[in-house]
Amino acid sequence: MGPVLLGLALLLRAGLGAGPLRGCSETRRALGARGLGLGPPALLSGEHLRICPQDYPCCSSDLEEQLSRQSESDFRALVEEGASFLSSTLASRHRRFEEFFRELLVTAERGLQAMFTRTYGRLYTQNARLFVGLFAELQRQQQGARLSLAEVLDELWVRLLERMLPLLNPQYQFPPAYLECVGRQAEALRPFGDVPRKLRLQVTRAFGAAQAFVQGLATGRDVVTKAAKMAPSSECLRAAMRMSYCPLCRGSPALKPCRAFCLNVMKGCLAAATALHAEWDHFLDALIQVAERLVGPFNVELAAESIGVKISEGIMYMQENGVQTSAKVFQGCCTPRPAPARSRRATQPETKRRFRTYPTEEKPTTAAGTNLDRLVIDVKEKLQLMRGFWLGLPHTLCSDGKVAADVTEEDKCWNGQARGRYLPDVTGDGLANQINNPEVEVDITRPNLLTRHHLLQLRAATSRLQGAYTGQDLDFQDTFADEDGSGSGGGERYSEDGPATGGGSSSSTVGSRPPDSRSPRRDRPIKGSRQNHHPSGSSSCAAFWRGSALLLLLPALEWLLLGQ
Secondary structure, three states, rough: OOHHHHHHEEEHOOOOOOOOOOOHHHHHHHHHHHOOOOHHHHHHHHOHHHOOOOOOOOOOHHHHHHHHHHHHHHHHHHHHHHHHHOOOOOOHHHHHHHHHHHHHHHHHHHHHHHHHHHHHHHHHHOOOHHHHHHHHHHHHHOOOOOOOHHHHHHHHHHHHHHHHHHHHHOOOOOOHHHHHHHHHHHHHHOOOOOOOHHHHHHHHHHHHHHHHHHHHHHHHHHHHHHHHHOOHHHHHHHHHHHHHHHHHHHHOOOEEEEEEHHHHHHHHOOHHHOOOOOHHHHHHHHHHHHHHOOOOOOOOOHHHHHHHHHHHHHHHHHOOOOHHHHHHHHHHHHOEEOHHHHHHHOOOHHHHHOOOOHHHHHOOOHHHHHHHHHOOOOOOHHHOOOOOOHHHHHHHHHHOOOOOOOOHHHOOOOOOOOOOOOOOOOOOOHHHHHHHHHOOOOOOOOOOHHHHHHHHHHHHHHHHHHHOOOOEEEEEEEEOOOOOOOOOOOOOOOOOOOOOOOOOOOOOOOOOOOOOOOOOOOOOOOOOHHHHHOHHHHHHHHHHHHHHHHHHHHHHHHHHHHOO
């Protein structure tokens, strides 16, 4: 299995080809090569031994204890090395996907910035923080923050409406209180048509699946790393010592354990880990399914690249329907007051700018020159190889020639007592089959506490992956296939056969909010509530403007009072 077995290999080579010895010279040479002292110069009476056979050994009780500790160290290293392929592969793929999604968002943000600067000029630069905040939230979500992308996108459209309405109606005043009223009307107004709903579906599905996938890889990595380091039981350690180092105490350091003997020892020692088998394979299946979604209907590259395009489509829709939208706003929040003549700027050249699509050579490139298809193909191949790992681990370890004898040497191996064939049957795979393990006593009634914790981790990750696969956010219990986005209406339902349309938002770890973003509105009424509809009429408008004027006078009144 590699360098961790160097010491054992030295012990085995020291007496290569030898049968049971009458003296301890080979044992002394093997111990000296290992730096463990020389041991007794001759055979001893073996009543003092607690693990190895007691008939004329070459080990003192102190040496047996020392070899027992070394056996535990070797066993732990052997199991960790056997699991190293899984842990290193999952860790490296986690880093690759995490970096890919992070750079994908950076590329998408740069593309939006370049397109909006060319298309909207100064209007974009004046409101750039709005879009910086959006991408900051997307980055937080991909890093594990527990937030709802649906709410983030809803807030974006509301704030965009608050920015655009004054630009389309420069002849009116729009104080903050009025814009708050406008924000509460956004869902009923549908100022951006059906674009918000489509973007919401695409982004929440795609980035929800991406986040669940990356977190799933991290969960798999952690479970493998910790399961491979589970402390072996005392029964296991005795069996491992009997298998690995008792031949040395018998004067035959080159004698390898029989393959069947090794299998029974390893199956008993790793019984708790094999209890992960079923949940592990379910978890891998869910990872593979979500990976396929990332390059299929929940294509995260297309979702990232479409953010700027969809926002521009929404802006264009509102520009083309500005008169109707403004009329609905004035009906719900009353007609605003005319702006002073000097403040009516000629904003037509800016507000009349229209969305334009990219020429082919200007379309955003993928993140860091990587290709999501290649990443997914690679990770699917690796995940397939990990199926059945926990049941197969004892076989993998015992198939190494440094650990056990070949099956062709059944009559020339260490059977736990002497050189000869190992007679007991090999137990079946899995925890339940270890009830009659002849080498290691195993409690099959329930897995140990650490194994139960790993099972819960795998089940939770599998559940989130299955939710992401169907476009659901299990953290927020949302299903976006039937919901309408802010500023959109009912109607079109998601079709997996159509263009990629995003993933359910999901997250687990709370992170700090960046300075350029703002928390979703908490005071916005629920869709269809009466608070969404403000009465119109001269009396209501007069009351509204009186309230606004009073708010404007409050700072002056405060100054007067403090001045006195």
